[in-house]
Amino acid sequence: MSTPLTTGQLTAFARDGFVVLPDFYERAEIEAVQRGIHQIISLLIGQHQLAIEQSPFAPETFDARFQALLAHDRALGGVVYDAVKQIPAFIRLVASTRHEAVVRQVRGTNAPAIAAGGYGIRIDNPGEEKFRAGWHQDYPSQFRSLDGLVFWSSLVPMTDELGPVEFCLGSHKDGLAPVCETDAENPDKTGAYGLTLADETMRVAKYKTAAPLTEPCDLVLVDFLTLHRSGENRASQSRWSMQMRWFNFAEPTGKRLGWVGSFAAGNDLRAVHPELVVE
Numbered sequence: 001m002s003t004p005l006t007t008g009q010l011t012a013f014a015r016d017g018f019v020v021l022p023d024f025y026e027r028a029e030i031e032a033v034q035r036g037i038h039q040i041i042s043l044l045i046g047q048h049q050l051a052i053e054q055s056p057f058a059p060e061t062f063d064a065r066f067q068a069l070l071a072h073d074r075a076l077g078g079v080v081y082d083a084v085k086q087i088p089a090f091i092r093l094v095a096s097t098r099h100e101a102v103v104r105q106v107r108g109t110n111a112p113a114i115a116a117g118g119y120g121i122r123i124d125n126p127g128e129e130k131f132r133a134g135w136h137q138d139y140p141s142q143f144r145s146l147d148g149l150v151f152w153s154s155l156v157p158m159t160d161e162l163g164p165v166e167f168c169l170g171s172h173k174d175g176l177a178p179v180c181e182t183d184a185e186n187p188d189k190t191g192a193y194g195l196t197l198a199d200e201t202m203r204v205a206k207y208k209t210a211a212p213l214t215e216p217c218d219l220v221l222v223d224f225l226t227l228h229r230s231g232e233n234r235a236s237q238s239r240w241s242m243q244m245r246w247f248n249f250a251e252p253t254g255k256r257l258g259w260v261g262s263f264a265a266g267n268d269l270r271a272v273h274p275e276l277v278v279e
């Protein structure tokens with residue numbers, strides 16, 4: 001059997017609910033995704049005849065003109081967001097045999113699965129709150145299987161200013177956390193973004209937190225039950241990161257639900273898991 005994680009990494013994952021695997025991806029795999037993003041930005045600049053200087057691709061500056069594009073028209077940021085998850089090199093990465101081997105090893109399953117619609121590339125823009133993810137577990141907004149895994153990887157060198165993801169250490173061991181469906185402080189947040197943890201402050205205070213500063217090519221492997229949230233981007237650049245979700249066809253809850261997806265698949269948390277929703 002292929003064993004991508006060392007014993008130490010497996011132990012850390014079981015203890016903390018996430019683990020950083022340095023240099024998990026090949027540089028060429030990541031550059032191909034960055035190149036695809038650069039191309040989409042170039043195409044939009046050309047299409048809208050914007051007075052933004054074209055710049056040749058380099059991995060360190062693949063998004064150099066993105067802030068200028070946003071400044072011209074924020075809606076083009078949404079066009080980029082929807083487009084980049086369709087870059088072939090990204091889809092190849094999502095479906096990579098190494099991801100499959102990780103699921104087999106970590107979940108001890110011979111039935112790994114890719115969560116349809118459960119993958120994308122986040123673009124966390126400086127100072128934007130609307131799409132920042134508050135404290136959450138992935139399962140209520142994904143379903144598929146209780147033991148799903150997120151493959152999270154940054155496309156830019158992470159810094160404190162960019163607002164790295166924060167994790168509650170060991171929180172996955174406490175099972176599913178009840179949620180409220182509205183965020184009183186942020187009424188414009190909807191769907192998965194509108195869910196807040198019941199008794200959030202008390203719940204989160206139980207755990208130590210960590211916010212790893214990873215590099216492109218590093219993987220952060222995250223349990224579907226681990227509490228985590230987006231940091232605040234206080235930099236002048238966007239924070240680009242990939243989320244690729246897999247699950248396990250053989251896990252009993254997922255099997256019982258027919259492996260359905262959550263919000264993005266049009267399903268209602270209250271209908272599928274009424275016990276998780278508190279008023």
Ligand SMILES: O=C(O)CCC(=O)C(=O)O
Pocket residue numbers: 122124133138150152165228229230231241243
């Ligand atoms: O990258 C982020 O800011 C948060 C990502 C996240 O919450 C997730 O992958 O579930």
